[in-house]
Amino acid sequence: MSFESKSEDNLHSFSPMSSQEKTDIRRVQGQISCAECRRLKLKCDKKIPCSSCVRRGFSSLCPTKSLITAPAKRIDTAALQKKVQAMNQHIRHLENALSTLHATTSTEPHPLLAAASGHEFRGNSFPGDTKTAEMVDSLGTLSLGKLGDARYLGRSAGSESLLEGSPEVLDTTDEDVFIPPDGIAQLVNSFPLALASTWDVESSVKLILTYLPEKDRAWTLAEGFLTHNFWYITIVTREELFDELLIPVYQSLSALDTRIAGWAHAFPLSPTRLAVLFICLAHGSLADRNTPLYSAESALFFNVSRASLSLYPVLVSPDLASVQALTLIGSYHGTGGPDYSIEAGWIYLTIAAKLTHSLGLHRESPRWGLDDKTVQRRRAIFWELYTFDGLISLDLGRPPSLFTAHCDTPLPLDQDDGVDDQGNLDPGFHRWRMTFSKDVITAVSRFTLSPCLPDYQAILDLDRLVREHPLPQKYDPLRTLSDALEQGFTSVTDKQQEDVGYEATLRALKGHHLTQFRAVVVMHVHRAFFAQALLQSPSDPLNSVYAPSFIAAYRIASTMVHLNVRNFYKYSEVLSRYWEIWTGLLSAGITLGLIVARSPTCPIAANAYTELGLAVELFKMGAPRSDKAKRGLVRRIYSEFRK
Secondary structure: OOHHHHHHHHOOOOOOOOHHHHHHHHHHOOOOOOHHHHHHOOOOOOOOOOHHHHHHOOOOOOOOOOOOOOOOOOOOHHHHHHHHHHHHHHHHHHHHHHHHHHHOOOOOOOHHHHHHHOOOOOOOOOOOOOHHHHHHHHHOEEEEOOOOOEEEEOOOOOHHHHHHHOHHHHOOOOOOOOOOOHHHHHHHHHOOOOOOOOOOHHHHHHHHHOOOOOHHHHHHHHHHHHHHOHHHOOOOOHHHHHHHHHHHHHHHHHHOOOOOOOHHHHOOOOHHHHHHHHHHHHHHHHHOOOOOOOOHHHHHHHHHHHHHHOOOOOOOOOOHHHHHHHHHHHHHOOOOOOOOOHHHHHHHHHHHHHHHHHHOOOOOOHHHOOOHHHHHHHHHHHHHHHHHHHHHHHHHOOOOOOOHHHOOOOOOOOOOOEEOOOOOEEOOHHHHHHHHHHHHHHHHHHHHOOOOOOOHHHHHHHHHHHHOOOOOHHHOHHHOHHHHHHHOOOOOOHHHHHHHOHHHHHHHHHHHHHHHHHHHHHHHHHHHHHHHHHHHOOOOHHHOOOHHHHHHHHHHHHHHHHHHHHHHHHOHHHHOOOOHHHHHHHHHHHHHHHHHHHOOOOOOHHHHHHHHHHHHHHHHHHOOOOHHHHOOOHHHHHHHHHO
């Protein structure tokens, strides 16, 4: 074989490089941008891998490879969200139907529902519920009358707001309605729109003074007001009631001759101060156990107090006495009886709150040069009214008239302050109420009365805030409640009740008031989400996202029932006239009744049914002595549950 032929056998032929291969070689050599940067039209630093690909997580593609993308297609997010919501709603309906069907054959949850509960949303905000339901719940309720009248109840409105619309409230006879004398009625009907010159003040005051009781009776009623209405003491103190109102009035009546013209100029009390005196006598008559509840005497003093206010330009030139009188009149409207009206009470308290701004009670400055007695009185009146205003606003679901953001008035001194076992300040009765209103009720109002439903984490934060304000040691009845439950509820005779002592009885009643006061606020916090838990998981609300609210509402309702039953057996004569016991008990009964009716297979339904029975029995016991108990709706609800 020749050399030439051998060389030809060893030669190999190569196909020419494509343009893509030539481009890739240039990219590897760093002469041009990498393929991915070129595709995205990004600036490339021509390193291998380039910084752009490293930053975007595509180092493995650089420099010759790139993502292969399909043609961009627009996603209709609105349609997709609507479809997801429809599917979620459909799934919930199927789960509820399965839960209801399975509950008829077993007390245990269905395996599919038990497995699904582990995958429920546990975040800090609402699950993917329909926004429509949330918005409807957040708006509240508007009732329209035939004559164009309307009534709005917000989302936080409680069971107290239902009492005025119940048949029991409207079922009154002519004998139950007190009709004031003509002269007094004309004065009452003119408040607060009458002009200052409408009435002859001197002759009107002379008429009003004729309705003062005998001196001994007046002193008895004043003592009853201060003793049994202990939560009003800072509105009108003992010193003011006796030294500034009662004693000057009765001394003047014995010294002045009302037949002489101009005698009113020498009379020591203004019409507003007379209004304070008469409304205190009205409350004292309500608390008098020797007279029938809602007697004609208390109704007369109540109307005379309102008549006195019409003789003074309260809206134009308010004074401290006008705020005191309006606050106590508003409270009287909430005590039950023929004059019961939570709407009227709210109006009077709102007017009083606005007058505090006119008087500057929400501000305080040492440059004003006020004496210490006046400073303490201004503080006490403002913070008591602040407490009343915040609580009734929650009861009706309406914005309060007073806000801490607009005031810098310190809390008044409380002689009841003490020291606990650890040596820390143990707040007194009034200081605790005012501090709780300032710190807790203000925060609860801000969230529960807002136009939109709050984030659920905010509700849990409010619950924690309540728990950070425990009751004072000396007024915490739950420390001895377990012992009382073990011993059972036995009736206490009059002799045994006298042996307890006045101080111990007063301490127990104050503890009862503070416990109920705190419990009602907790109920406002959790009410909406307690209902959501029942709707979301009727077979067992403990599996709901809102189980914390369900448990909190049940515990508070159970506590209120046992506390009221225990104390009612001990202090029935006092508590039968104490209107707040029936308000709290009604809220507790409705909560327990909903558990029994909506979730009968729930593990706590049996206990709720027993406790509901206790509440109903207490309403039956109180109905003959208290019109407020007679109005309770729990008895009617309970009878429906038993059918």
